[in-house]
Amino acid sequence: MGEVQRHADEARLKLLEAQLEPHMLFNTLANLRALIAVDPQRAQQMLDHIIAYLRATLDASRATTHGLQREFDRLRDYRS
Numbered sequence: 001m002g003e004v005q006r007h008a009d010e011a012r013l014k015l016l017e018a019q020l021e022p023h024m025l026f027n028t029l030a031n032l033r034a035l036i037a038v039d040p041q042r043a044q045q046m047l048d049h050i051i052a053y054l055r056a057t058l059d060a061s062r063a064t065t066h067g068l069q070r071e072f073d074r075l076r077d078y079r080s
Contacts, residue, residue, distance in 0.1 A: 021057065025050075 028050055035043040056074045 025054075 028046075032043055032046055032050070035046060053074055056070070060070065060074070
């Protein structure tokens with residue numbers, strides 16, 4: 001029963017991630033678009049960070065396990 005519950009929890013988590021990530025990306029791109037007009041250099045930095053975040057997210061989606069430090073690294077790229 002524990003194994004079945006774990007798989008169900010993983011499936012729910014994947015579904016939640018699939019819903020949140022596009023929403024986050026659209027919000028980030030909208031903010032980036034507005035930032036370009038007022039602070040192009042900061043917009044470039046933000047774009048670099050979102051590229052790093054998306055690259056890490058893609059790599060993580062192919063892995064079967066995720067270390068906590070890598071999750072913090074992804075969060076730092078998103079927040080920067």
